[in-house]
Amino acid sequence: MGIIELRGCLDNELIEICRELGLKQFRGLQLFQWVQQKAVLSWDEIKNISKDDLQTLSSRLHLYSLEQVQEQRSKDGTRKYLFRLEDGEMIECVLMDYSRTQSRDRHTVCVSTQVGCAVGCAFCATGIEGFRRNLSAAEIVGQVLDITHLIRQEDPDFQVTNIVFMGMGEPLLNYDSVLKAIKLLNHEQGQAIGMRRMTISTCGVVPRMLQLAKDNPQVGLAVSLHAAQDEIRNQLVPMNRRYPLALLMETCHEYSRMTHRRITFEVALTAENTRREEAEDLARLLKGQLGHVNLIPINPVEGTGMKRPDPEKIKRFAQVLENAGISVSSREERGTDINAACGQLRRQWEG
Numbered sequence: 001m002g003i004i005e006l007r008g009c010l011d012n013e014l015i016e017i018c019r020e021l022g023l024k025q026f027r028g029l030q031l032f033q034w035v036q037q038k039a040v041l042s043w044d045e046i047k048n049i050s051k052d053d054l055q056t057l058s059s060r061l062h063l064y065s066l067e068q069v070q071e072q073r074s075k076d077g078t079r080k081y082l083f084r085l086e087d088g089e090m091i092e093c094v095l096m097d098y099s100r101t102q103s104r105d106r107h108t109v110c111v112s113t114q115v116g117c118a119v120g121c122a123f124c125a126t127g128i129e130g131f132r133r134n135l136s137a138a139e140i141v142g143q144v145l146d147i148t149h150l151i152r153q154e155d156p157d158f159q160v161t162n163i164v165f166m167g168m169g170e171p172l173l174n175y176d177s178v179l180k181a182i183k184l185l186n187h188e189q190g191q192a193i194g195m196r197r198m199t200i201s202t203c204g205v206v207p208r209m210l211q212l213a214k215d216n217p218q219v220g221l222a223v224s225l226h227a228a229q230d231e232i233r234n235q236l237v238p239m240n241r242r243y244p245l246a247l248l249m250e251t252c253h254e255y256s257r258m259t260h261r262r263i264t265f266e267v268a269l270t271a272e273n274t275r276r277e278e279a280e281d282l283a284r285l286l287k288g289q290l291g292h293v294n295l296i297p298i299n300p301v302e303g304t305g306m307k308r309p310d311p312e313k314i315k316r317f318a319q320v321l322e323n324a325g326i327s328v329s330s331r332e333e334r335g336t337d338i339n340a341a342c343g344q345l346r347r348q349w350e351g
């Protein structure tokens with residue numbers, strides 16, 4: 001029997017392992033709470049299970065935390081982490097802290113789901129580096145647990161409230177691990193993060209979007225659209241050659257029909273794609289969709305040659321969409337002073 005990653009186990013799986021090891025089954029739930037709710041980093045921190053039982057459990061279960069290589073803090077409170085995994089690969093993870101700017105506390109973690117990414121979007125530092133491997137559910141959940149552990153040193157009541165699967169990687173190309181991570185993070189004996197407070201962001205992997213609609217875990221879905229014409233989107237998001245816009249839009253309709261959920265359409269704005277015609281094309285494309293548009297002025301990434309657009313142009317772009325009856329917002333810019341665009345920190349570190 002192989003060693004299993006403890007942070008990737010649900011309570012019922014731990015109860016079953018306890019049964020197989022001849023331990024009392026309630027130890028499984030206790031262990032789950034220590035790992036997923038209290039976010040312990042090592043066996044030594046577990047208090048109400050005997051040393052002998054812990055020894056037996058550690059013969060089947062592997063508990064490890066991510067190694068923090070770097071932390072950057074932005075003036076707006078955003079913290080960006082570079083973590084090293086056990087095999088030496090590095091991933092990034094961001095904590096966006098809205099408590100200073102809004103009436104209610106909101107602590108959102110942006111997690112990575114893969115090391116690198118095979119999609120290769122033109123504006124993305126992660127894409128430039130190519131795909132290395134998928135993360136396990138334990139490694140995805142581990143980002144949230146390690147950040148929780150770190151911040152609780154300063155604030156013992158700290159609790160992550162929202163998750164966005166928008167870090168390095170395409171979440172729907174690591175479907176099973178992402179869905180397991182969602183179950184773990186949602187578990188009421190763990191972090192208990194509501195399904196509706198988690199959002200998967202995809203560049204449009206059509207078959208997996210339909211699978212997600214069928215499985216319907218009640219999480220939010222954001223589609224990275226970025227352009228309303230195939231020729232342009234082919235350049236920005238190469239996945240578009242496989243699943244072009246007409247098919248993607250049909251799939252979005254089907255997703256909304258099956259789940260009754262509104263999709264968020266993400267549009268990264270650069271100095272080059274904020275013209276009136278582009279806004280009009282987008283309004284035409286989204287006509288009749290149950291959705292909302294989120295405009296994101298890009299953080300410039302070295303090597304892509306793309307520049308940040310002028311704020312006036314963003315306003316005019318949003319106005320065209322609003323005039324066409326499309327709900328639109330502009331994403332609050334976070335961490336622009338700390339390489340907040342996905343993959344930038346890892347690139348810099350690896351040189």
Ligand code: SF4
Nearest residue numbers: 117120121124127169
């Ligand atoms: S934007 Fe997302 S899907 Fe595109 S290359 Fe970067 S990580 Fe991959």
